[in-house]
Structures are given as structure tokens and as C-alpha cells.
Amino acid sequence: MLSGSSFIYTFRTLHTRLCSSYVKHARFLFDLKENDDACRQELQYGSFYLFHNLSPLFRNLGRSFCSPAVTTSDLKKILAGYGKDELIIEESVLIGSSGLGRAEFAIDLGSLDKSNLEKDFSGKFTELRKIAMQLTENELPLLAKAQSLLRWHADHQYCSRTGKPTQKNVSGSKRTCHTGGLIYYPQMSPVVIMLVSYKNRCLLARQNSYPAGMYTALSGFCDIGETLEETVRREVAEEVGLDVEFLRYSASQHWPFPNSSLMVACHATVQQEEISLNTAELESARWFTLGELEKALQWKQIPEKEKDGTAPIWVPPKIAIAHHLIQEWVQEQKANLQEDQ
Numbered sequence: 536m537l538s539g540s541s542f543i544y545t546f547r548t549l550h551t552r553l554c555s556s557y558v559k560h561a562r563f564l565f566d567l568k569e570n571d572d573a574c575r576q577e578l579q580y581g582s583f584y585l586f587h588n589l590s591p592l593f594r595n596l597g598r599s600f601c602s603p604a605v606t607t608s609d610l611k612k613i614l615a616g617y618g619k620d621e622l623i624i625e626e627s628v629l630i631g632s633s634g635l636g637r638a639e640f641a642i643d644l645g646s647l648d649k650s651n652l653e654k655d656f657s658g659k660f661t662e663l664r665k666i667a668m669q670l671t672e673n674e675l676p677l678l679a680k681a682q683s684l685l686r687w688h689a690d691h692q693y694c695s696r697t698g699k700p701t702q703k704n705v706s707g708s709k710r711t712c713h714t715g716g717l718i719y720y721p722q723m724s725p726v727v728i729m730l731v732s733y734k735n736r737c738l739l740a741r742q743n744s745y746p747a748g749m750y751t752a753l754s755g756f757c758d759i760g761e762t763l764e765e766t767v768r769r770e771v772a773e774e775v776g777l778d779v780e781f782l783r784y785s786a787s788q789h790w791p792f793p794n795s796s797l798m799v800a801c802h803a804t805v806q807q808e809e810i811s812l813n814t815a816e817l818e819s820a821r822w823f824t825l826g827e828l829e830k831a832l833q834w835k836q837i838p839e840k841e842k843d844g845t846a847p848i849w850v851p852p853k854i855a856i857a858h859h860l861i862q863e864w865v866q867e868q869k870a871n872l873q874e875d876q
């Protein structure tokens with residue numbers, strides 16, 4: 536067993552090692568983002584995640600799926616067959632770096648024939664949303680980032696001030712309108728998501744577009760000029776007519792569906808039970824007990840309807856930050872109950 540001081544030493548050494556490799560990684564990516572020549576060079580050795588009109592390529596591994604990372608030389612060979620090797624520079628975006636310290640890129644090959652590409656790369660281009668629940672915790676954020684960045688480039692081909700085409704830098708971290716001297720950077724919309732609670736129950740809601748039986752935490756886009764705290768208070772007032780008394784930050788998540796949002800998750804308490812539902816926004820909202828939420832969290836896939844046609848209550852899967860908030864509240868309630876005993 537380690538003594539106190541050697542434990543601290545080991546922790547510090549480990550921390551320094553982890554930190555220095557993280558710092559190296561961050562500086563490597565910073566250089567590639569800012570320096571076109573360095574990024575062009577790295578494009579020779581990197582790996583590529585392939586997309587077709589924003590759908591990533593997947594290979595079926597029997598019980599799971601993976602999105603293969605293709606090497607530059609394999610990609611070059613195949614693109615040369617289409618007479619399109621220049622796409623590597625024109626269309627690639629930098630999305631990260633591998634554990635081996637090589638850059639990772641994403642490229643959308645939407646201008647080439649989809650079924651031929653699927654044969655060439657032995658996979659299927661599949662909508663990310665359809666397959667998201669089957670991906671690992673590392674794979675989904677990387678593909679979500681790639682898809683969001685590729686979408687942003689596809690949607691920002693022209694300058695909104697001059698109407699002239701914009702040019703991407705090699706890494707894809709920005710686009711420039713050389714006529715107007717304007718630079719555009721990829722954007723995410725800030726969204727708050729809050730699990731509102733009153734005493735020992737919490738509030739979940741549903742919109743009529745949600746799948747049957749699914750309830751989730753309240754959420755809403757930040758209006759321009761608002762702080763996150765103001766958005767939480769306004770959204771809760773607008774959607775269910777309650778006044779937030781206290782709010783506590785929990786975590787955040789990049790959410791790519793349907794567009795790139797930065798989800799900021801928090802717990803909020805109110806001092807009033809009576810809900811006034813805004814039916815223009817929500818189909819239903821109600822208070823849930825600990826027992827009901829424990830049951831709702833148990834579903835690993837969308838539950839079948841009951842014989843009488845009613846849908847069991849379920850909550851978003853682990854990939855959604857709403858799940859994390861609900862899970863956190865359940866754990867806290869259980870800890871409180873134990874303390875009271």
C-alpha cells in the first residue's frame with residue numbers, strides 16, 4: 536500500500552504525465568488549426584472519417600457498428616479512381632488527433648456516387664441519428680463534431696455581407712470572404728436544459744413530436760443578450776409557468792441534432808407545484824416520483840406499447856445529457872433517503 540507522501544508523489548507524476556500529453560495534444564491541434572502549411576503536411580499522414588451528404592460511413596461488425604478511419608494513402612487511391620484526389624485538401628476538416636499523435640480528419644464525399652463509394656470502402660453511409668445509440672462514448676462525440684463542422688461548411692459557402700464565395704482554411708477552423716475581408720467561424724447555439732424539482736419530485740415534459748411515452752427535462756435556446764441563468768428562468772416560466780428559485784450547474788454536451796447546440800445542463804428548484812402548461816410548446820408536463828424515474832431509466836431501448844395501446848414512460852438514452860441529469864437527480868434522492876434513515 537502507498538504511504539501518504541508516496542501516494543501524493545505518484546498522483547503528481549501521473550498528473551504531470553497526463554497533463555503534458557494533453558498539453559502536447561492541444562498545442563499540436565492549435566498549430567494545425569492556425570497554420571495551413573502544417574495542416575497540409577499532416578493531411579499526408581492522417582486518418583479520415585468518411586461522410587456522404589452528412590451521413591457517416593459505418594461497417595457492420597455483427598453486434599455493433601464502427602465508423603472506420605481510412606488512411607490518406609487508401610483514400611487517395613480510391614479518389615484517384617474518380618479523378619478527385621484534390622477533394623482531400625478542398626473538403627477535409629480537422630476533427631482531432633488519435634492516441635498515436637496523428638491528425639484525424641472528416642471529409643464529405645457527397646459529390647461522388649454513394650453506392651460505388653460504399654463498395655469501395657466496404658461500408659454503408661447511415662444517418663448518424665439512426666445509429667447514435669449503438670456507438671461508443673468516444674465515437675459519438677467525434678462523429679457528431681465532424682458532422683456539425685461539415686454541415687457548417689456546407690451552409691456557409693457564401694458571404695452573407697458581399698454574396699461572394701467564402702474560402703475554407705486547410706483545417707476548416709474558419710472561412711474567409713477575401714472580397715469583404717470577413718472571417719466566419721463555426722458556431723453552436725447555446726441551449727439550456729434544466730431538471731426542475733419541487734420537494735421530492737421532479738418535472739419532465741414532452742412535445743407532441745417526441746416518440747410515444749418519452750418524457751425529458753425542459754430545454755430552450757438562449758435568446759441573444761441573455762445569460763444562461765436568465766434563459767433557465769425565462770424558459771421555465773414560458774413553458775410551465777413556474778418561477779425558478781435556485782439553480783445549480785451540472786454538465787454540458789455538444790448536441791448535433793438537428794443542428795449544432797451547446798447543451799448546458801443544470802438542476803433548478805421551484806417553490807410552487809401548480810403547473811401552467813404552454814400548449815404552443817409542450818404537449819404535457821408533470822411531476823415524477825423517484826420510483827417512477829427509476830422505472831423509466833431501466834428501458835435500454837424504446838419500449839413496446841402496452842396491450843391497451845398506452846406507451847410506458849421512458850426517458851432519453853445515455854447519449855443525451857437529459858439522461859445524465861435524471862440519473863443524477865435519482866442518485867441524489869436515494870442518498871437523501873439513506874441519510875434520513
Ligand SMILES: NC(=O)c1ccc[n+]([C@@H]2O[C@H](COP(=O)([O-])OP(=O)(O)OC[C@H]3O[C@@H](n4cnc5c(N)ncnc54)[C@H](O)[C@@H]3O)[C@@H](O)[C@H]2O)c1
Pocket residue numbers: 724726728751752753754755756757788790792793794796798816851854855856857858
Ligand atoms: N441532448 C439532450 O438531452 C436534449 C434534450 C432536450 C432537448 N435537446 C435539444 O435542445 C434543443 C432545444 O430544445 P427545445 O425544442 O426545447 O427549444 P425551445 O424551447 O427554445 O423551442 C424551440 C423553438 O425555439 C426557436 N428558436 C430560438 N432560437 C433557435 C435556434 N438557435 N435554433 C433553432 N430554433 C430556435 C424556434 O422557434 C424553435 O421552434 C433542440 O435542438 C433539442 O434537440 C437536447
Ligand SMILES: [Mg+2]
Pocket residue numbers: 753754755774816
Ligand atoms: Mg423547449
